[in-house]
Amino acid sequence: MPGWAVWIVVAVACVVIEIFTPSFFILWFGVGALVASLAAGLGAGITWQFTVFIATSAALIPSTKRISSQWLSRRKETKTNIYGIVGRTGYVTKDIGESCPGQVRVNGEVWTACSSSETKIASGTKVEVLEVKGVHLVVKALGEQVCE
Incomplete structure (x- = not known):
């Protein structure tokens, strides 16, 4: 060859x-x-x-x-695991108290959550996830009532 x-x-x-x-x-x-x-x-x-x-x-x-x-x-950074939930919306399934956590449903999963403003958020209220702190989500109310 x-x-x-x-x-x-x-x-x-x-x-x-x-x-x-x-x-x-x-x-x-x-x-x-x-x-x-x-x-x-x-x-x-x-x-x-x-x-x-x-x-x-x-x-x-x-x-x-x-x-x-x-x-x-050029690759877009993909958020994974719990950090991918920040910015998502869900609704409160168990009242969030001023000093005690409640529960929210986001992406079909139930999470323990606290209010960002430390105010009460009633069950059924639409919320947005602001951050993840340990195993809790910090959420803010969007003011809309959602049927459960």
């Missing part, structure tokens, strides 16, 4: 590996192999082919951090 074909096989193998490990690291060895393939096609000896492969790969590897950080910064 001619030298340029071997480098093409190496390049394709690197791209396939990169598909399964999206790190933008192996990809640069694939690009280096393509450039080495070009050198082999132009008649360069094996020493020059390896030199071109190593130099090209080494020159491109520092761009990994820049490219991957740009790719990752």
